[in-house]
Amino acid sequence: VRTIKLTLAYDGSSYAGWQRQKGSKSLQETLETAIGRVTGQAPPTAASGRTDAGVHALGQVVSFQTDCPLPAATMARALNAWLPSDVAVLEARDAPPGFHARKSALRKTYRYVLHDGPVRDVFRSAYCWHVFRRLDDAAMHAAGQVLVGRHDFASFQTHGSHAKSTVRTVHGLSVGRSSTDEPHLIWLEVEADGFLYNMVRTIVGTLVRVGQGRAAADWPGRVLEARDRRRAGATAPPQGLFLVRVVYEPCASPT
Amino acid sequence: VRTIKLTLAYDGSSYAGWQRQKGSKSLQETLETAIGRVTGQAPPTAASGRTDAGVHALGQVVSFQTDCPLPAATMARALNAWLPSDVAVLEARDAPPGFHARKSALRKTYRYVLHDGPVRDVFRSAYCWHVFRRLDDAAMHAAGQVLVGRHDFASFQTHGSHAKSTVRTVHGLSVGRSSTDEPHLIWLEVEADGFLYNMVRTIVGTLVRVGQGRAAADWPGRVLEARDRRRAGATAPPQGLFLVRVVYEPCASPT
Numbered sequence: 349v350r351t352i353k354l355t356l357a358y359d360g361s362s363y364a365g366w367q368r369q370k371g372s373k374s375l376q377e378t379l380e381t382a383i384g385r386v387t388g389q390a391p392p393t394a395a396s397g398r399t400d401a402g403v404h405a406l407g408q409v410v411s412f413q414t415d416c417p418l419p420a421a422t423m424a425r426a427l428n429a430w431l432p433s434d435v436a437v438l439e440a441r442d443a444p445p446g447f448h449a450r451k452s453a454l455r456k457t458y459r460y461v462l463h464d465g466p467v468r469d470v471f472r473s474a475y476c477w478h479v480f481r482r483l484d485d486a487a488m489h490a491a492g493q494v495l496v497g498r499h500d501f502a503s504f505q506t507h508g509s510h511a512k513s514t515v516r517t518v519h520g521l522s523v524g525r526s527s528t529d530e531p532h533l534i535w536l537e538v539e540a541d542g543f544l545y546n547m548v549r550t551i552v553g554t555l556v557r558v559g560q561g562r563a564a565a566d567w568p569g570r571v572l573e574a575r576d577r578r579r580a581g582a583t584a585p586p587q588g589l590f591l592v593r594v595v596y597e598p599c600a601s602p603t
Numbered sequence: 604v605r606t607i608k609l610t611l612a613y614d615g616s617s618y619a620g621w622q623r624q625k626g627s628k629s630l631q632e633t634l635e636t637a638i639g640r641v642t643g644q645a646p647p648t649a650a651s652g653r654t655d656a657g658v659h660a661l662g663q664v665v666s667f668q669t670d671c672p673l674p675a676a677t678m679a680r681a682l683n684a685w686l687p688s689d690v691a692v693l694e695a696r697d698a699p700p701g702f703h704a705r706k707s708a709l710r711k712t713y714r715y716v717l718h719d720g721p722v723r724d725v726f727r728s729a730y731c732w733h734v735f736r737r738l739d740d741a742a743m744h745a746a747g748q749v750l751v752g753r754h755d756f757a758s759f760q761t762h763g764s765h766a767k768s769t770v771r772t773v774h775g776l777s778v779g780r781s782s783t784d785e786p787h788l789i790w791l792e793v794e795a796d797g798f799l800y801n802m803v804r805t806i807v808g809t810l811v812r813v814g815q816g817r818a819a820a821d822w823p824g825r826v827l828e829a830r831d832r833r834r835a836g837a838t839a840p841p842q843g844l845f846l847v848r849v850v851y852e853p854c855a856s857p858t
Contacts, residue, residue, distance in 0.1 A: 359725045404726070433728035470614045471659070471730065473688035 349413050352420065353443040354379075354427075356408040359434040361474045361587070366398040366408075375399070375435065379410065382430040386423060387416035396449045396456060396594040397543070402586035404475065406459075407438070407593040411449040449594070455519060457539040457592040458548045460584065462556070465532030476533070477552070477588040483559035485534050489523035491558040492536075494569040495551065496521055502575035504551055505544035506583060514575075517541045523555065534559075537592070546583050553581035604668050607675065608698040609634075609682075611663040614689040616729045616842070621653040621663075630654070630690065634665065637685035641678060642671035651704045651711060651849040652798070657841035659730065661714075662693070662848040666704040704849070710774060712794040712847040713803045715839065717811070720787030731788070732807075732843040738814035740789050744778035746813040747791075749824040750806065751776055757830035759806055760799035761838060769830075772796045778810065789814075792847065801838050808836035 356379070364372035368380070376393060384390045393412040399405060418426065424440035431437065446452075461476040463469055464483045469476070495501075495518050502514040519539040526533035536555065538548055554571055557563040563581075571579045611634070619627035623635070631648060639645045648667040654660060673681065679695035686692065701707075716731040718724055719738045724731070750756075750773050757769040774794040781788035791810065793803055809826055812818040818836075826834045 357725045359728075428722060433723060434725050436722050436725050438722055467683060467691050467693055468688060470612045470689050470691050473614075475726065 349415055351411060351413050351443045351445055351447050352423065353441050353447060353449065354410045354412075354424075354437055355439040356405060356410060357436050357438055358405050358408065359474070360399060360402050360404045362434065363401065365401045365403070366395055378432065378435060379427075382427050383412065383414075385430045386418070386426040387414050389414055389416065394449045394451075396453045397591070399589075399591055400546075400586050402474075403589045403591070404587075405591040408591050409449045409453070409594040409596075411443060411447055411452075447596075452596050453542075453594050454597055455539055455541055455595040456543065457537060457594075458543065459590045459592045460536045460548055460552045461588045461590070462534040462536070462552070463532050464534060469532075472533075474587050477585050479556060479560075481560065483534055483556065484561065485523050485525045485559060487565060488534075488536070488555040488559040489521075491565045491568050492521045492523060492551070492555050494566075495538075495572060499572055500575055501544055501547055501572070503571045503577055503580045504547045504554070505577065506546035506550070507577055511544055514544060516544065516547070521551075548589060549584040549586070550577070550580050552584035552588070555581075556584065557581045604670055606666060606668050606698045606700055606702050607678065608696050608702060608704065609665045609667075609679075609692055610694040611660060611665060612691050612693055613660050613663065614729070615654060615657050615659045617689065618656065620656045620658070621650055633687065633690060634682075637682050638667065638669075640685045641673070641681040642669050644669055644671060649704045649706075651708045652846070654844075654846055655801075655841050657729075658844045658846070659842075660846040663846050664704045664708070664849040664851075666698060666702055666707075702851075707851050708797075708849050709852055710794055710796055710850040711798065712792060712849075713798065714845045714847045715791045715803055715807045716843045716845070717789040717791070717807070718787050719789060724787070727788075729842050732840050734811060734815075736815065738789055738811065739816065740778050740780045740814060742820060743789075743791070743810040743814040744776075746820045746823050747776045747778060747806070747810050749821075750793075750827060754827055755830055756799055756802055756827070758826045758832055758835045759802045759809070760832065761801035761805070762832055766799055769799060771799065771802070776806075803844060804839040804841070805832070805835050807839035807843070810836075811839065812836045 363375050366375045368374045368376040391412045393410050396409045420440040424437045427437045463476045463478045468478050498517040521538045523536045621630045623629045623631040646667045648665050651664045675695040679692045682692045718731040718733045723733045753772040755770050776793045778791045
């Protein structure tokens, strides 16, 4: 039996999220259907993490086991032939036995895209949060640095999540404005060893208040210390969120 | 009575095209409904040209007459509040009496976007033509220069169109590859005094054959001379096409 590691990109706009669920179109079911067509088997797949409805991926990682003898590169092309146009396998590789897309993950990076121009971008309505008034992205970047490090992020999770611990390590957080041809696009990137439910979207909702001048630069630090979700900003909408990449230990990486 | 000039952007993916038609969602009807909400009047609108189903606009121009006393900038904001997220008024201005978005137009520019990477871009499936194998964009640019100038473009229109003359002047045609972060994106831009039906998409289908090495560099010139649609390449699909801008005489321009 082989363990396959897939790297996937998807536009989450028309999906109810990663996880398979009755009565809704999920990315997991879409992928597993394609795997069934290509391999003749229907193994369960594991993703590095679930993404919610409307959330996108540039580099989601999925693992599964199979007896299918196709070379990995051929498997990737065959999956792409079966997958719909809003899902693509960027790479398929053989992984070491025991590799698991979620359990083996060391770090993940998410990106959130904001648009602060006076008029919406009709081509990005499904890929950003349009906030109308100009944001101070430098202030957002500075105010966000207090979140870097090992902290209890209880203030930045939506209740209803069942994480045993709310302590996570944020390795880096940066906010920047796009190059000159798209001056109204702002991106926020966060890398961490793991994320609580809605953690990135709550960080964005909190830092946007700073960027709008509606909260002071030291407010995100006070929100963090409070360990109380009610103290943070609103949860930013899903369509601006992209899972960018997942990093694994070198020894757990595909050969 | 005032004449208003609107500059519009739209994502044409979910529309049956610009022109109002029974039983289908059109951009014209969508815009005219919003104008009705804002002005209390339902004047007919004129666009610089129709766009087909799935074709997009970065700068479509539309004119209409109204008695509504709202300042143009206020009218733009009010229209955007009524329009759906895939249509936006970029600018509204008062135009000289007699200004007509189609009849007053001097030149129009269209862009066509191609993607020649081995794996589709899931975020661009509605905004480009994916051709899989690498195209020689420099060869396409060179081979396309024969089309620049005043020519009979009968080979480059889809039959069924009713243009009185098939002579048009192409002011410029260029093909280039995108900046380094998106190395698989190729754009083709054509500026002309007017376009026959499917002219840009037929030019693209013809130049792509050169870019694939399936036709010689001098073939587009021979297609042009033949004045016979059957000699040209296939009509490229609509979703890669964008109406970029429309140019008017300075004296016909809004004040």
